[in-house]
Amino acid sequence: MKTFLIFLFAAIGTYLIRISGIVIFGKDRQLPPRVARALQLVGPAAMAAIIANSLLLDEGSWRAFGAWHLAALVAVGVALWKRSSGWTMASGAVAFAALLLAGL
Amino acid sequence: MLGIGPRQWSDAWAGLKAIGPLMPGSVLFGLAFGALVRVAGIDPFTGSFASISVVAGASQIAIVEAIRTDAPAVIAVITALVINARFALYSAALAPVFAAFPRRWKLGLAHLMTDQAAVVSLQHADRYPDPVRRRWFIVGGALPFVAVWVAGSVAGIALGPVIPDAWQIGFIVPLMFLAVMVPGLRDAPGVTAVAVSVLVVVLAKDLPWGLNVLAGALAGIAVGSFVPARKPRGEVPDDGLAHDAGGGE
Incomplete structure (x- = not known):
């Protein structure tokens, strides 16, 4: 029940965020530039936080160096080279599977 | 949904084709979320409800992680809303695109505005100056995109218990976000x-x-x-994320 309520409140809050601009702003009103710039950084900053927490840490402690780090390095390298999400996913998954099979 | 004419269907079909290449990533992300739901011991109904009601994968995964660490409910909700604050940017940008729509369309379409649907809507809006054609184009892409996200989630929830621990499915979390974030x-x-x-x-x-x-x-x-x-902002707001084929939610 608690979990359901967490998702319910997150859903209500997210919907309010999604309608905020559509309802408040008309044709000509715009977000203040300062606010718009901060919002542009939400995606990268939030994703980086989730990546760091799930990759470098494991339930609050440092994750032992191994397949996770190496496969992530492969994925980052491919991401910077190809600039493509599909290639990044595929290369990271293949590298991770290969490392697990190799016993890392 | 009565009285949908051939013109509306064709505009909706155009919307579907525009967002189509992004759908595999959405399915994959849904599968990952669904699998994590089961790993965290969340019941299938609540997990499916999350994908239908929140419709934002990154925040949903953050909530699952918070639940796994026994975080207070308030912290879990706030973390999710901070992650979803980026939708305020899309919403402001979409205001002129939606301006001529009836109120119920605005309120309904808002719920379907994933990162991908918002970007596609902003990119194609000028080709549909007629508000009726424009809203059918938008719903034609946005609604199926959410549908495949939900379908992927439900499939992940169903398959979750079958996936062996040795596969370390948890790696999908950093990998998915690296794939969405780093290229952009x-x-x-x-x-x-x-x-x-x-x-x-x-x-x-x-x-x-x-x-x-x-x-x-x-x-x-x-x-x-x-x-x-350095660069000035363009017409479509840059959320700093990649939205190519195979990208996540």
Whole structure:
């Protein structure tokens, strides 16, 4: 029940965020530039936080160096080279599977 | 949904074709979320409800992680809403695109505005100056996109218990976000936000309830917004994420 309520409140809050601009702003009103710039950084900053927490840490402690780090390095390298999400996913998954099979 | 004419169907079909290449990523992300739901011991109904009601994968995964660390409910909700604050940017940008729509269309379409649907809608809006044709184009892409996201989630929830522990499915979380974030990372404010965020997350690792994630995200946004950007903003707001084929939610 608690979990359901967490998702319910997150859903209500997210919907309010999604309608905020559509309802408040008309044709000509715009977000203040300062606010718009901060919002542009939400995606990268939030994703980086989730990546760091799930990759470098494991339930609050440092994750032992191994397949996770190496496969992530492969994925980052491919991401910077190809600039493509599909290639990044595929290369990271293949590298991770290969490392697990190799016993890392 | 009565009285849908051939013109509306064809506009909706055009919307579907525009967003189609992004759908596999949405399915994959849904599968990952669904599998994690079962790993965290969340019941299938609640997991499916999350994908239908929140419709934002990154925040849903953050909630699952918060639940796994026994975080207070308030912390879990706030973390999710911080992650979803980016939708305010799309919403403001979409205001002129939706301006001529009836109120019930505005309120309904708003719920379907994923990162991908918002970007596609903004990119194609000028080709549909007629508001009726425009809204059918938008719903034609946005609704099926959410449908495949939900279908992927439900499939992941069903398959979750079958996936062996040895596969370490949890790796999909950093991998998925690396795939969405890194290809779109180019300008100095974005790189700064990422670096600060990672640093704060690991330095604050001893904070309880996953608060280090919230602290990292907020610190990254705050510090990054002081770094001057070179390029001026275009018509479509750049959320700093990749939206090519195979990208996640």
